[in-house]
Amino acid sequence: MRDDELFSFEDARQRLGESFDPLPVPAIPPADPDLDRVVVELRRLRDASAALAMSEVELGDIADRLGEVASLLESRVAGPADRLETMWKGAGTRRSNPVSGPENPIAPPVDFVGCDDGSVMATVTLGPAYQGPPGCVHGGISALIIDHMMGLANHWGGRYGMTAHYELDYRSPTPLLQPLTFRCWVHEVDGRKTWTHGTIHAGDRLCVEARGLFLEASVPVPGQPGTRSTVADGSQ
């Protein structure tokens, strides 16, 4: 089997239907549009603040003004422990995860597409907030995105699980400010185990190769005693 082949293409077709259009995997449910707009603005602040040093910006009372907004929000939102509970009462973690979640300002965000061959793909351009080596994506950010994306590829391939083992080879520098193509696919399955592979390319150049072992498992859901989640799609 070639390394980039789905473990069972026909099996995936049976599970996913004879023909299907690429879809977001899994679809992220909409919520209050104002909430998503707030996060879009927070991301603009994130990216602008990553470029503040050595800039010409007159900072003056900027910190005070931002502090006022932060205090306003803090006074009206749930604390972290309560938030963990509400997160699992709604759309699971799909809206709040740190890779694609529209409610999470640290998410770049990355938009995923499920492909006809069973893989999951994404194209994303990362800015200076994600820098590691000069001009390059931080290796931990690459790892974060691929790990999450492998979870989605498992879901797309009808599997689920928690990452038990995960390894990456950084084959060449991963550039900032250029479109990067991420791809993940289920490579092999055996009982509770799913081996999932992934790559990052800049154009035709291979930047990162990754392999993960996922084990079917469940974890207790915060605030819902006796309830466990399979972490399959952020729901139970």
Ligand SMILES: CCCCCCCCCC(=O)SCCNC(=O)CCNC(=O)[C@H](O)C(C)(C)COP(=O)(O)OP(=O)(O)OC[C@H]1O[C@@H](n2cnc3c(N)ncnc32)[C@H](O)[C@@H]1OP(=O)(O)O
């Ligand atoms: C739509 C989807 C959206 C969601 C995407 C989310 C993706 C995010 C992915 C993550 O980041 S998950 C978070 C990071 N992972 C964790 O926190 C997992 C922490 N580890 C655990 O909870 C447990 O170790 C785990 C549930 C993974 C496994 O515990 P088990 O007690 O169920 O496994 P066990 O020790 O019985 O081992 C089962 C088999 O797996 C093998 N195994 C376990 N850990 C391994 C390992 N690290 N390396 C290789 N093999 C391993 C083990 O040898 C054994 O093989 P055999 O059955 O052949 O004997």
